[in-house]
Amino acid sequence: MFAKIIAASLLIGFFVSTSYAQPLAWKLAKDDVIEFEQIATQKHTVKINGSVSTQESKTTTQIRVQVREVRANGFVVEVSKPRIAFQHLVDGQVQKLPQYDEQMMKGIHHTVTLSPQGRIVEMQGYEDFLKTLAGRMKEHIPSATDALLVKMLRATHPEGELKNSFGDLFGPLPENDKAWQRTYVERILMFGSLRATAEYTHDEADTIRYTIETKYELPKEGDLLWRITKGTVDSDKASGVIRFDASRGRLIEHRRSMVLKGSLMIEGIADPVEFSSDNEITIRMK
Numbered sequence: 001m002f003a004k005i006i007a008a009s010l011l012i013g014f015f016v017s018t019s020y021a022q023p024l025a026w027k028l029a030k031d032d033v034i035e036f037e038q039i040a041t042q043k044h045t046v047k048i049n050g051s052v053s054t055q056e057s058k059t060t061t062q063i064r065v066q067v068r069e070v071r072a073n074g075f076v077v078e079v080s081k082p083r084i085a086f087q088h089l090v091d092g093q094v095q096k097l098p099q100y101d102e103q104m105m106k107g108i109h110h111t112v113t114l115s116p117q118g119r120i121v122e123m124q125g126y127e128d129f130l131k132t133l134a135g136r137m138k139e140h141i142p143s144a145t146d147a148l149l150v151k152m153l154r155a156t157h158p159e160g161e162l163k164n165s166f167g168d169l170f171g172p173l174p175e176n177d178k179a180w181q182r183t184y185v186e187r188i189l190m191f192g193s194l195r196a197t198a199e200y201t202h203d204e205a206d207t208i209r210y211t212i213e214t215k216y217e218l219p220k221e222g223d224l225l226w227r228i229t230k231g232t233v234d235s236d237k238a239s240g241v242i243r244f245d246a247s248r249g250r251l252i253e254h255r256r257s258m259v260l261k262g263s264l265m266i267e268g269i270a271d272p273v274e275f276s277s278d279n280e281i282t283i284r285m286k
Contacts, residue, residue, distance in 0.1 A: 208243075
């Protein structure tokens with residue numbers, strides 16, 4: 001009897017381990033339409049010369065994905081954002097910023113090629129995106145030149161960051177390994193960027209968990225109105241969870257959170273500028 005129990009346990013363990021080894025993959029057909037809702041919240045606290053300012057924002061984005069082509073090694077999809085609702089508070093007061101007008105993104109789409117495991121192979125439409133958005137912003141800021149608006153948008157909406165945001169919609173999912181990495185650059189508004197390495201683990205049949213290690217990079221010359229001479233930015237509690245329905249080949253939910261704390265020296269300001277930032281993103285299929 002004891003031997004039978006051991007044998008049964010080994011068989012269960014074998015089938016569980018092999019089920020994890022099976023690669024999760026998107027199952028899409030031509031003309032399929034998938035809709036996501038992404039909610040991003042941020043809370044920034046900045047201390048300069050003893051004065052403290054807080055900024056809070058919440059962005060709710062409706063994302064529409066339509067499959068244009070099915071290939072042997074993946075899919076070509078069209079990604080658009082039909083609706084964006086943005087709330088922004090500075091020291092408790094509601095602010096309206098023209099670049100976040102929810103009409104701005106209507107009609108703009110990107111063509112993205114992705115693998116069955118949700119890796120972004122190629123993204124098209126970035127330059128057209130900048131020009132279209134700059135034209136719409138010019139209605140709010142008529143004195144700005146097209147070139148200036150495109151330059152500003154290129155800094156606030158970097159191509160790599162936009163590509164990474166699409167990557168969050170689709171995974172990435174494991175291929176044959178239970179553990180893998182993804183390296184990317186994430187911008188910190190006004191203060192530079194983080195070179196991040198995410199360590200993923202496929203630890204349950206439908207769940208992927210990951211942690212994020214970061215390295216701070218100073219902003220490039222000309223990116224900001226001020227010059228940061230040196231500083232440190234550390235991340236804490238940086239992690240995420242992806243839940244995926246393997247039978248349907250669809251994302252269920254993707255959650256990510258990160259806390260940042262930094263101290264920076266800015267040219268012309270005697271004391272260090274200290275800041276903290278709490279960030280959370282949730283993506284769900286509708």
